[in-house]
Amino acid sequence: MALPSYATPVQRTYYYFYLFFCGVVFFFLIAPLVAIIPISFSRSPFMLFTEGMLAWPPEPEAWSFRWYRYMVGICTDKNLTTPCGNRWMIGTVNSFFVGGISTLVATILGTLAALGLSRPHMPFKGLIMSILISPMIVPLIITAAGMFFFYAKINLVYTFTGIILAHVALSTPFVVITVT
Missing domain, CATH: 1.20.59 (Chorismate Mutase Domain, subunit A)
Incomplete structure (x- = not known):
């Protein structure tokens, strides 16, 4: 929805406030995914960012499909704290x-x-x-x-x-x- 060229200053202010508010709502809806998705690839036994994940460039050894393998029942990791199953x-x-x-x-x-x-x-x-x-x-x-x-x-x-x-x-x- 574009702002018409004949919009008054009050309408323009309302429009830009509306866009800002929508952006804030969108940020609060999407922000948890920005944290959760990278953490899901952590090699750590807990869901957290490791130093290797936060390094630049990221260290490949810090990333793993461990939690996804655990979800589908493929357990090759000997350090799991809970029994693996499906x-x-x-x-x-x-x-x-x-x-x-x-x-x-x-x-x-x-x-x-x-x-x-x-x-x-x-x-x-x-x-x-x-x-x-x-x-x-x-x-x-x-x-x-x-x-x-x-x-x-x-x-x-x-x-x-x-x-x-x-x-x-x-x-x-x-x-x-x-x-x-």
Whole structure:
């Protein structure tokens, strides 16, 4: 969005303040990645910058794929302080599975609900919409506690079905609002 040539000084000031504010927000969102990504290549047994990483030019011996090998279960390092296994990879695969299924189901349900709510003479449209977006309004800890106790009664605690249903319930309102 470019500033028009006929903008007043107040509009120009607002525009440049807006750009500065967006830059600050962008910096605070991206700054952690600038630190985390290089640290993830550290040879150290802890996630930290070593002197070799900070030297100029950087020393190749200070860099390693150690943490990435550990994540996928390839352990050749004898100095690991915890047993190596594929626990991280199992968690990653489970996250992608739950995320993919819940995204698919929430998108289908939310789109169908939004299409139904977009009809001109939909009875109780306001009531239905308020019920559909209630997971966005209610604090997340209250929703999570309610789901946990409800799932405990029907034996869905610690199951993929329960986790997927919880994700669908929490993400469907975003689809409804976006599509409506």
